[in-house]
Amino acid sequence: xxxxxxxxxxxxxxxxxxxxxxxxxxxxxxxxxxxxxxxxxxxxxxxxxxxxxxxxxxxxxxxxxxxxxxxxxxxxxxxxxxxxxxxxxxxxxxxxxxxxxxxxxxxxxxxxxxxxxxxxxxxxxxxxxxxxxxxxxxxxxxxxxxxxxxxxxxxxxxxxxxxxxxxxxxxxxxxxxxxxxxxxxxxxxxxxxxxxxxxxxxxxxxxxxxxxxxxxxxxxxxxxxxxxxxxxxxxxxxxxxxxxxxxxxxxxxxxxxxxxxxxxxxxxxxxxxxxxxxxxxxxxxxxxxxxxxxxxxxxxxxxxxxxxxxxxxxxxxxxxxxxxxxxxxxxxxxxxxxxxxxxxxxxxxxxxxxxxxxxxxxxxxxxxxxxxxxxx
Numbered sequence: 001x002x003x004x005x006x007x008x009x010x011x012x013x014x015x016x017x018x019x020x021x022x023x024x025x026x027x028x029x030x031x032x033x034x035x036x037x038x039x040x041x042x043x044x045x046x047x048x049x050x051x052x053x054x055x056x057x058x059x060x061x062x063x064x065x066x067x068x069x070x071x072x073x074x075x076x077x078x079x080x081x082x083x084x085x086x087x088x089x090x091x092x093x094x095x096x097x098x099x100x101x102x103x104x105x106x107x108x109x110x111x112x113x114x115x116x117x118x119x120x121x122x123x124x125x126x127x128x129x130x131x132x133x134x135x136x137x138x139x140x141x142x143x144x145x146x147x148x149x150x151x152x153x154x155x156x157x158x159x160x161x162x163x164x165x166x167x168x169x170x171x172x173x174x175x176x177x178x179x180x181x182x183x184x185x186x187x188x189x190x191x192x193x194x195x196x197x198x199x200x201x202x203x204x205x206x207x208x209x210x211x212x213x214x215x216x217x218x219x220x221x222x223x224x225x226x227x228x229x230x231x232x233x234x235x236x237x238x239x240x241x242x243x244x245x246x247x248x249x250x251x252x253x254x255x256x257x258x259x260x261x262x263x264x265x266x267x268x269x270x271x272x273x274x275x276x277x278x279x280x281x282x283x284x285x286x287x288x289x290x291x292x293x294x295x296x297x298x299x300x301x302x303x304x305x306x307x308x309x310x311x312x313x314x315x316x317x318x319x320x321x322x323x324x325x326x327x328x329x330x331x332x333x334x335x336x337x338x339x340x341x342x343x344x345x346x347x348x349x350x351x352x353x354x355x356x357x358x359x360x361x362x363x364x365x366x367x368x369x370x371x372x373x374x375x376x
Contacts, residue, residue, distance in 0.1 A: 003356070003363050009337055011363060013267040014281035016352040017339065018367075020359040022261035023238060029258065030220065030237050031060045039224045042066050042089060042213065044235030047346045049371040050355065051079035053238060058086055066233050068092050070099050071374035073115065077106060079370050082114050089116045089142065089213070091177070091233075093150055095124060099376070104131040104139050116140040116174055116211075120151045125165050132170030141171050142211060145178035145198050147191045154178070154194040155201060162202045175199065175211030179233060182218030185254050189222060196228035218253040239345040250293065250343060263300070263339040264348065265356075266318060271334045279318040281340055285351060288313060289344030298341040301331050311340075 003011055011017075034041045040063040045054055054065050054076060064087040067073040073088045082088065094100055094117065106115045119125055119141055132139040143161050144151035152158050158176065165173045178195035180188050192214060199209045215223035215232030224232045240258035266281035288296055296313055299306045299320060306328045309321045318340065322329040332338065342348040349355070350372055357365040 004365065005362060007362055008265065008356075008358055011265055011337075011356060013265050013337060014285040015265045016349065016355045017263045017265050018239075018355050018357050019259075019261045019263075020357050020364065022240070022259035026238050026240060026258045026261060027056065027060050030234065031062075033221065033224065034061065034232070037224045039229060040231035042231045042233050043238070044068070044091070044233050045072065045076060045371065047235030047349065048238055049349055049369050049374075050367045051076055051081055051370040052365075052367040054079075054081040057238075058083075062086070063231060064088055066091050066235075067371070069374055069376060070094060070103055071376040072371040074102065074106065075371050075374055077110060077115070082110060085113075087114050087116060087140075089118070089177075091118050091144075091179070093118060093120055093124060093144065095121070097127060100124070100127050100131055104128060104135060104137065107132070107137055107139050108135045112138055112172070113140055116142060118142045118144045118177060120144045120146070120161075122161065122164055125161075125168060125171060129168035129170030138170060138172040140174050141165065142174055142213070143176045145176050145195050147178055147180050147194075149179075151178070154198040158198045159201050159205050162207050163205060166207055173207065175209045175213070175230075176202070177211070177213035177233070179216065180214055180219060180223065182216045182253055185219075185222050188219040188254075189226070192223055192226040192229060196226065199228060217258070218256055220256070222254060236345050239349075250295075250298075260341055262345050262348070263341050264297075265337060265339055268332055268334055268336045268338065271332065274322075274329060275324065276319055276321045277329070277332045279320070279338070279340075280316065281318045282316045283313040284315050285318075285348075286313070286340060286342040287344050287347030287351065289342055289347065293343045296343060298343075300339040300341065301336065304331075306331060 043057045044066045046068040066089045073090050145154050180191035199212045213231045217234040217237040220234045237258045239262035240260040266279040268277050270278040309323050312319045355367050
């Protein structure tokens with residue numbers, strides 16, 4: 001029996017819910033900003049992993065999407081999101097020869113320009129080039145400029161890498177990207193300057209730089225208005241997080257605000273004690289999230305956020321603890337369906353096969369989490 005058209009209260013728990021109106025509000029806000037700032041948006045699909053969401057974002061004006069893993073890119077490109085001039089950028093470097101064969105194979109099948117990959121190692125570049133030459137294609141690539149993880153150093157090292165890449169017959173150099181992480185404004189500005197200065201240094205060496213990609217949800221305004229950045233890479237903005245909707249734990253960064261559209265529906269299965277109730281959603285349903293973030297989840301009952309002492313997640317149980325005499329305890333009862341807001345949307349989504357899309361309290365659609373479990 002289909003749940004479509006039924007009220008949320010009839011959804012079997014635990015279940016992942018998406019509030020369609022809040023989700024659309026988040027999309028509208030991001031792309032209104034992008035149009036005003038004249039910057040492209042390449043949403044990072046590692047957050048949401050669903051082809052339906054990719055399509056909504058591309059329809060809103062995204063230049064394409066970013067994936068973290070090759071296997072994410074494979075399943076999303078075969079889901080029909082690359083219409084028109086849209087493309088996928090794979091942000092994680094690859095050192096496995098078999099995976100590099102798969103990468104170039106996507107370009108062979110889909111056409112040049114549909115799949116771009118990042119790299120930070122000359123061995124990887126040479127391996128990709130040899131494969132591409134064998135197939136008589138050119139593989140589009142970017143250089144990752146490091147701000148603390150993968151990548152090459154900004155400046156001279158990146159210029160030298162670009163000079164080597166443009167000599168490889170199987171590669172087509174498109175530009176650079178420098179993900180600066182969810183950091184405060186001043187740090188983002190410092191890192192953006194290094195990224196843009198690097199792009200200009202490569203240009204000064206006589207090499208065209210088309211793409212200069214950077215930015216996260218927490219820095220989208222800072223980075224999206226920085227001169228020389230051509231595209232931003234936010235992901236968690238579609239879901240927000242908590243009351244502040246920052247996308248990162250319960251604190252907002254750089255006064256970023258998006259509405260909290262993602263929750264886990266759960267049901268109270270035990271309420272025998274004054275200091276706690278137990279629900280059917282535990283760690284196998286939603287990630288514990290960012291290390292050290294408390295509380296692990298927020299709790300909503302009948303549309304109201306509740307105060308509580310703490311929430312403990314075991315494998316299949318979510319236990320909400322209250323201090324003695326807390327009136328919020330009396331707002332929860334056996335059999336009641338409530339909503340948890342996880343503090344990290346990305347790792348929660350990856351634990352589900354599908355997401356229930358809700359409008360005005362009713363389920364209107366079910367979207368598969370297309371790239372769930374695509375870790376390779």
